Amino acid sequence: MPSRKVNFPVFDSDSHMYETREALTKYLPDHAKGTIRYVDIDGRTKIVVRDTISEFIPNPTFSVVAAPGAQEDYFRNGNPDGKSAREIMGKAMKSIPAFREPAARLEKMDELGVDYALLFPTLASLVEERLKDDPELTHDVIHALNEWMFEQWTFNYEDRIFATPVITLPIVDRAIEELHWCLERGARTVLVRPAPVPGFKGSRSFGFEEFDPFWQACVDAGIPVSMHASDSGYSEVLNIWEPASEYKPFAPTTGFRTAAMGSRAIEDAMTALTCHGTLSRVPDLKLLLIENGADWLPTLFRNLEQTYKKLPQLFLENPIEAFKRCVYVNPFWEDSYSDVVDLLGADHVLFGSDWPHPEGLQDPLSLIDSKLSGLSEEDIRKIMGGNMSKLLGIEAKVQVS
Template identity: 55%
Template structure:
């Protein structure tokens, strides 16, 4: 039974599945054999991308995972005793069927009191950055993953679990084809990495006019665009300061990178506004997932200041563009009422990050952090706002 009763249905904007080893390879074309492999390193299975072992996800098989909500205390009070990451995670657990398959996941959602959820892949976040010099490979791997997601989870299981396929953008025509493919199979939301888009001539913003045919098709389909936290490639920038070339490892953060942790989403949202995509396509629905909300105030202040000094660079007020198009799922430990004051409570989305260790062990406890809101506004945050985006 749910840990408590609420008077409204819950729609969780941030749930995750754990992929199996064949998720990226089962449907990968033969010409890309060997591009992705699982290898044994001193008794542990690791993933190798084109022969390069990645530590981005320490256990890419997900046979053993951190317990849901293992880091709640860390985010609540910090780390005053200086525990190691392993100590913070605590005792791991064997992955259960509900992390791997939709039918048992639906049963678990009933136990947790979650009516509907967006379901994001986990392993997908490492793909694009490690293949950015080969756009054709990126598209092939992403499509292979989407085929696996559709076969294993579906994109709208029982009209309650909305698994979110990945769309990569290096080749615009292929991105449109992929979008059409997933929408034809029931996708209601798509995952786009908040990062510069790799291509044959280097990287560029996805908000430049060359991507307009893609955004036009997104508007026509009505799907929600989810900018979910991923490896956005900012390790290169950090490495320039730190004097090394190590891989970005989310489970081994350091102080310098933590201070600038939200720079990728700041840049992504700012690009959508300053490069004009949200003005050319004002009906685009964008949700920022698992990126918190601490960056919102500074970005709004920066946009207001630039607009005051350079109004000729904008066709409309950039602050109002953000408030019109961008929806945000804040972390449970943040001030949701304050965020509502900044962007409107209709733009705030409940997301538990279940079953990741950074999320909530009991997603329903998110409502405990909405005490400053009326029950009507709590209902909007906990499900009504996302229902409007998905069903509308």
């Protein structure tokens, strides 16, 4: 049962599915068969991307997972006893239907007191980085995932669960084609990785003008674009300091990667979209920053302010004003929501529980008392659901009695 009841609709902007084993393989075109495989190593199943085993997600079948909210105490109070990752995760559990199927998920949402949810894939976070030297193949694999997602979840399940298809950007025309495919099937938002865009001639910023047709197509369709934390490729930078074959977020070998990685990916992504002009050339664009935290915002604003003061001729408008107009932020649940409200205004702050991930909240509604108690009732309503409902064009009402 939820920790409390509320008299307004709750919209969780950050919830997840655990994909089945066929999610990335069922709809692969013939020429791409074998790109994604699964192998058993010493009794454990691992995912193989183009003949390279990935450890990015330890159990890519999600048959056994950490319990929802298993790391709550870790993120709330730290780790004074120096526990291992396994000790922090606690006892694992077998995946339940609510992690895999929409009808069961709806029942679980009712139990948790959540009326609506934006649903993101989990396994998809590893795909683009491991295929970045083959743009055509990247588009093929992402489309296969979207076909599976639509079949398994739909993009709008009973006007309450909104699964979020992925758009990869290397070939802009294919990105726009994929966008229209998703829109025709009811998508209310799409997921774009906050990272440099790979291409045939190397990577580039998605803030460059060549991507404006995609961003404008999203505006014309009346949908926001979601940017959820992912593997944004920053292990290549960190490998200069501490060589490693692959970034393993669940098995850090030293404190360096945790400290150095920080919020660099999302901060750089938003710096690029602002300074390269997208937010000003496409002023009606709406971006939802999901599970990227918010403690990096003051640093970004300070850097933008100083740069604009020195080089105003390089901007079409004040970059901070552009950011505040276009961007909506879902802080980590352990962040200070009041600080983010002071910075952006309550209209641009979103609630997200990260359920059922272990770093999320076991009881999503507990956020109200733990982080929002100092805010006005109106601001709480906006953050807990009103803002998301408006962004997705939903006439929200309380579903859970």
